[in-house]
Amino acid sequence: MTEPLAPGSTIGILGGGQLGRMLALAAARLGLRTAIFDPDPNAPAGQVSDSLTTAAYTDSNALKSWVETVDVVTYEFENIPTEALDILESAKPIHPNRKALAVSQDRLTEKAFLSDLGLKTAPFAAIDDMDDMTEALDEIGAPAILKTRRFGYDGKGQARIMAPEDAEQALADMNGAPAIYEGFVNFTHEVSVIAARGTTGEVACFDPGENVHVNGILHTTTVPANLTGKQRTDAVLLAGQILNRLGYVGVMGVELFVTPQGLVVNEIAPRVHNSGHWTQAGCAVDQFEQHIRAVAGWPLGDGARHADVVMTNLIGDDAHTWPELAKEADTQIHLYGKAEAREGRKMGHVNRVIRAK
Amino acid sequence: MTEPLAPGSTIGILGGGQLGRMLALAAARLGLRTAIFDPDPNAPAGQVSDSLTTAAYTDSNALKSWVETVDVVTYEFENIPTEALDILESAKPIHPNRKALAVSQDRLTEKAFLSDLGLKTAPFAAIDDMDDMTEALDEIGAPAILKTRRFGYDGKGQARIMAPEDAEQALADMNGAPAIYEGFVNFTHEVSVIAARGTTGEVACFDPGENVHVNGILHTTTVPANLTGKQRTDAVLLAGQILNRLGYVGVMGVELFVTPQGLVVNEIAPRVHNSGHWTQAGCAVDQFEQHIRAVAGWPLGDGARHADVVMTNLIGDDAHTWPELAKEADTQIHLYGKAEAREGRKMGHVNRVIRAK
Numbered sequence: 001m002t003e004p005l006a007p008g009s010t011i012g013i014l015g016g017g018q019l020g021r022m023l024a025l026a027a028a029r030l031g032l033r034t035a036i037f038d039p040d041p042n043a044p045a046g047q048v049s050d051s052l053t054t055a056a057y058t059d060s061n062a063l064k065s066w067v068e069t070v071d072v073v074t075y076e077f078e079n080i081p082t083e084a085l086d087i088l089e090s091a092k093p094i095h096p097n098r099k100a101l102a103v104s105q106d107r108l109t110e111k112a113f114l115s116d117l118g119l120k121t122a123p124f125a126a127i128d129d130m131d132d133m134t135e136a137l138d139e140i141g142a143p144a145i146l147k148t149r150r151f152g153y154d155g156k157g158q159a160r161i162m163a164p165e166d167a168e169q170a171l172a173d174m175n176g177a178p179a180i181y182e183g184f185v186n187f188t189h190e191v192s193v194i195a196a197r198g199t200t201g202e203v204a205c206f207d208p209g210e211n212v213h214v215n216g217i218l219h220t221t222t223v224p225a226n227l228t229g230k231q232r233t234d235a236v237l238l239a240g241q242i243l244n245r246l247g248y249v250g251v252m253g254v255e256l257f258v259t260p261q262g263l264v265v266n267e268i269a270p271r272v273h274n275s276g277h278w279t280q281a282g283c284a285v286d287q288f289e290q291h292i293r294a295v296a297g298w299p300l301g302d303g304a305r306h307a308d309v310v311m312t313n314l315i316g317d318d319a320h321t322w323p324e325l326a327k328e329a330d331t332q333i334h335l336y337g338k339a340e341a342r343e344g345r346k347m348g349h350v351n352r353v354i355r356a357k
Numbered sequence: 358m359t360e361p362l363a364p365g366s367t368i369g370i371l372g373g374g375q376l377g378r379m380l381a382l383a384a385a386r387l388g389l390r391t392a393i394f395d396p397d398p399n400a401p402a403g404q405v406s407d408s409l410t411t412a413a414y415t416d417s418n419a420l421k422s423w424v425e426t427v428d429v430v431t432y433e434f435e436n437i438p439t440e441a442l443d444i445l446e447s448a449k450p451i452h453p454n455r456k457a458l459a460v461s462q463d464r465l466t467e468k469a470f471l472s473d474l475g476l477k478t479a480p481f482a483a484i485d486d487m488d489d490m491t492e493a494l495d496e497i498g499a500p501a502i503l504k505t506r507r508f509g510y511d512g513k514g515q516a517r518i519m520a521p522e523d524a525e526q527a528l529a530d531m532n533g534a535p536a537i538y539e540g541f542v543n544f545t546h547e548v549s550v551i552a553a554r555g556t557t558g559e560v561a562c563f564d565p566g567e568n569v570h571v572n573g574i575l576h577t578t579t580v581p582a583n584l585t586g587k588q589r590t591d592a593v594l595l596a597g598q599i600l601n602r603l604g605y606v607g608v609m610g611v612e613l614f615v616t617p618q619g620l621v622v623n624e625i626a627p628r629v630h631n632s633g634h635w636t637q638a639g640c641a642v643d644q645f646e647q648h649i650r651a652v653a654g655w656p657l658g659d660g661a662r663h664a665d666v667v668m669t670n671l672i673g674d675d676a677h678t679w680p681e682l683a684k685e686a687d688t689q690i691h692l693y694g695k696a697e698a699r700e701g702r703k704m705g706h707v708n709r710v711i712r713a714k
Contacts, residue, residue, distance in 0.1 A: 004680060004683075007676070007679060007692045007694070008694070008696060021385070024405075025382055025385055025386070025405070028378070028382055028404065028405045028694065029382070029689075029690070029691050029692070030690060030691075030692055031679075031692025031693060031694050031695075031705065033404060033694070047385065047390060047406075047407050048381075048382070048385045048405050048406070048407075049404075049405070050404050050405075281641065284638065284686075284687045284688065284689055284710055285689070293683065298680075298683045299680075299683045299684045301686075302686045302687075304686065304687065306663075306664065306687075306710065307663065319364070322364060322388075323361060323655075323656075326361075326650065326655045326656045327656045329641075329658075329659045329661065330641045330659075330661065330663075331641065332386075332641055332642070333386070333387060334386050334387075335364045335386070335387055335388025336388060337364070337365070337385065337388050337390070338388075339365060348388065353641055353663070
């Protein structure tokens with residue numbers, strides 16, 4: 001256990017999208033500086049951070065120079081090249097750790113890790129070729145989903161297999177990428193737990209939020225979620241199990257399916273999570289500050305919720321509704337500083353405070 | 358009435374101290390960019406803004422170049438040289454306007470303006486020489502306070518006159534600066550109203566906060582303030598009168614003495630105000646976002662308060678208590694990114710949420 005980083009220290013953040021931006025804003029509130037590393041010179045986080053290094057994640061020299069300017073490294077996305085991690089880790093602490101990244105970068109490793117912890121997941125099978133596929137169709141059946149093991153997000157790199165005869169084409173579309181076949185889970189709704197673990201091992205969870213997706217992209221998160229007291233406790237306990245087993249430091253998003261047989265873990269994300277944006281309007285310490293506190297070795301916020309909130313993403317042209325949204329009472333608008341409102345692009349979100357507690 | 362500034366537009370801020378910094382952070386949430394102008398290369402706002410121009414407020418060329426990069430100009434302090442304002446105003450809109458600055462830059466002009474509106478102020482007299490002083494001592498008596506008319510803040514440039522015989526030395530200490538003699542007001546406590554007016558003329562007020570000063574510097578602001586319903590209404594109405602008379606756009610801090618005979622206006626500040634920092638923990642739209650919304654021509658937040666809050670300033674070495682403060686539940690820590698904790702320097706503040714409503 002090291003000392004907490006004093007105000008004036010610098011948090012290095014790999015990735016300068018909206019998550020990196022909101023992490024930088026949270027760090028600034030605490031008097032901590034941020035240095036962003038992102039290949040895009042227009043990375044939104046660069047507008048609000050002390051420095052922006054523009055280079056590829058494969059640029060060893062740039063990584064080496066950058067890491068010397070920071071006190072600790074964190075990230076806003078999980079698909080960081082292994083070579084980059086090797087360089088960074090030899091110079092400074094990285095939170096969350098390599099183990100968390102390794103588990104969450106690969107859907108198969110993730111499912112195996114969760115099963116090993118005794119947690120429920122969707123039925124799954126590794127798919128490297130048509131033989132695996134045939135076996136999986138026998139065991140798991142259809143409909144189901146074929147996904148790449150790595151580099152998938154927001155519904156990309158996925159194919160629904162509605163019937164066994166769809167499988168061959170879907171596998172061909174993977175272009176030889178290692179894949180995983182996942183059975184459907186018969187769930188009533190999806191919730192997520194935003195959990196955090198500090199350097200001293202303390203764990204704090206925000207109240208689970210209920211997620212609604214549209215076209216594979218998160219649309220709304222509502223707190224409180226529709227859960228029984230037992231389900232709420234289970235959600236928090238399983239998140240704690242995951243964090244502790246990984247020796248995790250930082251905020252994690254844990255997506256859960258709610259089924260009559262209990263909670264099924266959909267996936268984990270080793271970072272702040274879109275379904276935790278509501279905490280900005282509902283908690284004294286939001287998920288971004290919580291993550292910064294954790295990686296800086298500070299005490300965590302307790303996660304207490306003081307309002308009911310509905311978070312709605314602003315996707316693509318939704319962002320153009322800001323003049324109307326600005327007229328709403330008790331509505332926080334967050335816009336990410338992205339110039340172009342492309343279709344499907346996350347441009348911002350609103351947190352509507354429905355009721356103060 | 359012009360169109361509201363779209364996200365991606367740039368707000369120019371004169372002054373990059375803690376107020377400029379929190380304005381920049383608020384603008385970023387709305388997807389607006391900020392360009393800071395400050396003589397200090399280590400200005401705290403520079404750490405979180407798109408650009409920092411380091412030059413003197415008397416550097417015409419720097420001002421001319423800078424103003425071309427922004428869409429609107431605002432400021433975090435009222436003592437801006439007239440020549441700078443001339444240059445800036447000829448290029449871009451300035452909010453709040455020159456009239457508001459002229460009134461608040463000079464204690465005598467301010468008192469005259471408030472009296473003219475029919476509002477109560479402390480008894481006052483202009484002091485240019487010992488003859489004025491003698492006359493004022495006759496009319497107003499002692500104890501009272503001799504203050505420079507311009508450039509005073511946090512108790513600087515002031516002398517208490519406890520008895521008539523103190524007056525000559527106090528006047529000599531003014532070094533010939535035009536001064537004002539202010540009688541004491543027999544008040545029970547001080548409150549302030551943080552009020553805002555938008556470009557369409559709409560006015561919104563936050564709930565008044567009760568202020569406690571220590572050594573002439575604000576120590577705490579508590580909401581709700583100890584006020585009767587009538588006093589609360591009076592406070593809001595008089596703030597609205599001031600804003601409307603000035604054709605004001607932006608947030609203003611109005612300090613009020615509470616007396617058995619009613620509210621007495623102490624002073625007005627044409628900017629976000631230390632006594633409004635509690636809004637960060639108590640309102641969906643805080644005073645910083647409110648000011649940005651106003652100067653950008655956006656609709657204002659309604660000022661509704663959803664929690665009881667005590668704001669406490671962290672002055673000088675107080676900032677070193679952050680490890681303990683970070684352990685408190687329901688406490689927001691704000692640190693300003695200043696390297697050196699000099700005595701009397703505002704280093705940060707905490708907002709303690711006492712009770713959610």
